[in-house]
Amino acid sequence: xxxxxxxxxxxxxxxxxxxxxxxxxxxxxxxxxxxxxxxxxxxxxxxxxxxxxxxxxxxxxxxxxxxxxxxxxxxxxxxxxxxxxxxxxxxxxxxxxxxxxxxxxxxxxxxxxxxxxxxxxxxxxxxxxxxxxxxxxxxxxxxxxxxxxxxxxxxxxxxxxxxxxxxxxxxxxxxxxxxxxxxxxxxxxxxxxxxxxxxxxxxxxxxxxxxxxxxxxxxxxxxxxxxxxxxxxxxxxxxxxxxxxxxxxxxxxxxxxxxxxxxxxxxxxxxxxxxxxxxxxxxxxxxxxxxxxxxxxxxxxxxxxxxxxxxxxxxxxxxxxxxxxxxxxxxxxxxxxxxxxxxxxxxxxxxxxxxxxxxxxxxxxxxxxxxxxxxxxxxxxxxxxxxxxxxxxxxxxxxxxxxxxxxxxxxxx
Ligand code: 17E
Ligand code: FE2
Numbered sequence: 001x002x003x004x005x006x007x008x009x010x011x012x013x014x015x016x017x018x019x020x021x022x023x024x025x026x027x028x029x030x031x032x033x034x035x036x037x038x039x040x041x042x043x044x045x046x047x048x049x050x051x052x053x054x055x056x057x058x059x060x061x062x063x064x065x066x067x068x069x070x071x072x073x074x075x076x077x078x079x080x081x082x083x084x085x086x087x088x089x090x091x092x093x094x095x096x097x098x099x100x101x102x103x104x105x106x107x108x109x110x111x112x113x114x115x116x117x118x119x120x121x122x123x124x125x126x127x128x129x130x131x132x133x134x135x136x137x138x139x140x141x142x143x144x145x146x147x148x149x150x151x152x153x154x155x156x157x158x159x160x161x162x163x164x165x166x167x168x169x170x171x172x173x174x175x176x177x178x179x180x181x182x183x184x185x186x187x188x189x190x191x192x193x194x195x196x197x198x199x200x201x202x203x204x205x206x207x208x209x210x211x212x213x214x215x216x217x218x219x220x221x222x223x224x225x226x227x228x229x230x231x232x233x234x235x236x237x238x239x240x241x242x243x244x245x246x247x248x249x250x251x252x253x254x255x256x257x258x259x260x261x262x263x264x265x266x267x268x269x270x271x272x273x274x275x276x277x278x279x280x281x282x283x284x285x286x287x288x289x290x291x292x293x294x295x296x297x298x299x300x301x302x303x304x305x306x307x308x309x310x311x312x313x314x315x316x317x318x319x320x321x322x323x324x325x326x327x328x329x330x331x332x333x334x335x336x337x338x339x340x341x342x343x344x345x346x347x348x349x350x351x352x353x354x355x356x357x358x359x360x361x362x363x364x365x366x367x368x369x370x371x372x373x374x375x376x377x378x379x380x381x382x383x384x385x386x387x388x389x390x391x392x393x394x395x396x397x398x399x400x401x402x403x404x405x406x407x408x409x410x411x412x413x
Contacts, residue, residue: 001370001397002040005033006048007378008364009345014045019370022396027366041392047375047383049345050363051112052322052390053352056207056240056268056306058149059099059116059134060090060127065311075280076212079314080151080181086313087122095130100138102310105320107141107401110373110390114142115207115306115356117149117176120167121157132171141400145356147207149176154194155187161194168202175199177208179220180244188220196227199236205357206237207268211244214278214289218244222256225263234264238355240306242267242291243274253292257299266355267301269293270308271329273315293333294340304351305329322348327384341381370397376405 001019008015014033018026033045064086065071071078099116106114118131128148135144148167154160154177168175177195179188192208199206206228211218221242228237245253269291278289296303305325309315326348330336335344353362360368374392377383393401 082313273308
C-alpha cells in the first residue's frame with residue numbers, strides 16, 4: 001500500500017509512505033506536490049499523523065448516565081455515589097457491550113491507543129474480567145491498557161490491597177490509585193507507597209487519579225513524584241487530573257515544580273471533565289479546577305489530554321472525539337497563543353503516547369507499525385480551528401475507518 005501527497009507534522013514538502021506487511025517500509029519526500037499513482041491512497045496535501053490517543057477513559061462506566069439516577073450536583077463525589085449504585089447491577093455482558101460500543105466511537109475518531117481505568121473496588125472483579133476479554137476482542141481496532149483503578153479507595157475499601165494485587169495478577173497492565181478519596185491523609189500517603197511497591201514488584205506502569213479536588217491541601221502529587229524519583233520510575237508513572245494544582249499558591253507550586261521535573265513523571269489533564277466537576281463548591285469568583293497544563297508544558301514536562309468519560313455518572317456528554325477535548329482544553333488552559341496552536345496536536349498524540357510508554361510502537365517512522373490517520377487539515381492550527389476530523393484510519397496496514405466528507409448544499413448568493 002502507498003500513501004501519496006502526505007503532509008507530515010512540522011516538516012516541509014509532501015511525502016510518499018510505503019506500507020508493507022503492516023509496517024512503514026519507507027518514507028520519501030516527493031519532488032512534486034501533486035503526485036498521481038494508481039491504487040495509492042491520496043492524502044491530498046492533508047496531515048498524516050500517528051493515531052490519536054485516548055490516555056484516560058473509564059470504559060467500564062461509559063453509557064450509564066442516569067442509571068439508576070442522574071448526578072444532580074455535578075460533583076465528583078456524587079458521581080462516585082451514583083456509580084456505586086450502578087455497579088451493583090453490572091454484568092459481564094453489559095460491561096462488554098458498552099465497552100465495545102465506546103471503542104467503536106473512539107475508532108470513528110482515529111483513536112487506536114487507549115488506556116482505560118477499570119474499577120476494582122468490587123469483590124467479584126466483574127468489570128475487570130469483562131475488560132480483559134474486551135482487550136483481546138478489540139485488538140484489530142485498538143491497543144488497550146487496563147488500569148486497576150480502586151474507585152472507592154485502597155485503604156478505605158474492604159480488602160482494597162488484596163483486590164489491587166489480584167487485579168494485577170489477572171492481567172491489568174497499570175496500577176492505579178485515588179489518594180484524595182481515602183478516608184485520611186495518612187491513608188492517602190500509605191496507598192501511594194503500597195501502589196508504587198506493587199508496580200515496582202510487578203514491572204507495571206502507574207497512573208494515579210491524584211488530587212482530583214479543588215482542596216488546595218490535597219498534596220498527594222508530591223508524594224507520588226517523590227516515590228517515582230527515589231525509585232527511578234518516573235518514565236513509567238503518570239499523575240492524572242492533579243486539579244488541586246489549580247488551587248495551590250504559587251510559592252508552593254514553585255517548589256513542587258522542581259520535584260516534578262526531577263521525578264520525570266507524566267501528566268494527564270481531562271479539561272472538559274474537570275471544568276464540569278470542579279469549582280462546584282465555589283460561588284464567585286469561581287475556580288477553573290484544572291491543572292496547570294500550560295505551565296507544566298513550558299517547564300518541559302510531559303502533559304496530555306484525555307476524555308475521561310462518555311455519558312457516565314460523572315459527565316453526561318462526550319462522543320469519542322478527542323479533538324473536541326483538545327479544542328476545549330486549549331480554551332480552558334489559556335493555550336491559544338500562536339506557538340501553542342502550531343503544535344497543539346502534541347497534546348493528543350506524541351505526549352499521550354509518551355505517558356502510555358508506547359515507545360517504538362508509536363510514530364510515523366520507518367520500521368514502526370503502519371498505524372496512521374489522515375486528518376482533514378494541513379496543519380495543527382487548521383485542524384483545531386476548523387474542528388477537523390479523522391478522515392481515514394489505517395491499522396497494521398489495513399483501513400479500519402473512512403469518513404465521507406461532509407457535503408453542504410448552498411443556495412442564493
Ligand atoms: N472516577 C473518578 O474518581 N474521577 C473521574 N473523573 C471519573 C471516575 C470519570
Ligand atoms: Fe478518571
